[in-house]
Amino acid sequence: MAEIRNVGDRDWLNRAWQEDHGQPLSLARPDILSGLKVIAPACNDSTNQLLWDLRHQGYQPPLAAIAREQTAGRGQWGRSWQSPPGGLYLSLWLATNLPISHSPHLVLWSAWGIAYALVQHSIPVQLKWPNDLLLQGKKLAGIKTESKISGGIITAAIVGVGINWINPVPASGIALGRFCEAQSIQSVTNLTDLAEITLAGLTLGWHRYQSQGIGAIVADYLQLFAHRGREISLPQGMGMIESITPQGELVVLVDQQREIIPPGAISLGYDQGG
Helix, strand or coil: CCCECCCCCCCHHHHHHHHCCCCCEECCCCCCCCCCEEECCCEECCHHHHHHHHHHCCCCCCEEEEECEECCEECHHHCEECCCCCCEEEEEEEEEEEEHHHCCHHHHHHHHHHHHHHHCCCCCCEEECCCEEEECCEEEEEEEEEEEEECCEEEEEEEEEEECCCCCCCCCECCHHHHHHHCCCCCCCCHHHHHHHHHHHHHHHHHHHHHHCHHHHHHHHHHCECCCCCEEEECCEEEEEEEECCCCCEEEEECCEEEEECCCCCCCCCCCCC
């Protein structure tokens, strides 16, 4: 495959989708992973699966895939991921060297990094345990991580991200493009802007995790955690959400006892109001 090194205009993502040439773009920005290349198919079954296929074909990380539409997107816990045109459907493949026990860290640093990057653009995003981003109490984005393991080591990881932009959303969701227009946020005006911010956030999260460790990521995550201090009903009784663990578990205080809830065991829900 020939390589296109000069991205060109400020809406390079839409241009790549229109041309649908399947050739990698080199995205050179100081706040994005050095050497990152981007594949931008107009339509794809799953950007996560596309990157695994490219890995099998001999491509090297870091590599991102961004599709205008997904026909078979995958969500966390095996749930389906609806991916109509108008949203951002992005996956990032990284080379990793992590113990398998650190697998839950992938969601924590990636969710925090994207949320933090959006907050820097005056978008008041919060985190919903364990892998969603909220805006005004509604679902803005979801994250799906996958990995390859060899000898107990995570040797490759893919972080898949779906962010609502101007695509149709359910009552529990919110579209960022309409929010930015209503709030006159000029730094995020199209999917190219959103893709670059997302990649910058993933870069920030990955680098912070590598340099500071999971303790710093958990502390950062808690600063944006929407449900901290909220009451929740468990089989054990009413409790208060206190924290999360480095393994991504929810810590709930019930009658002065800490209950540890694994990811996926319960859902914290969304704001269904207007």
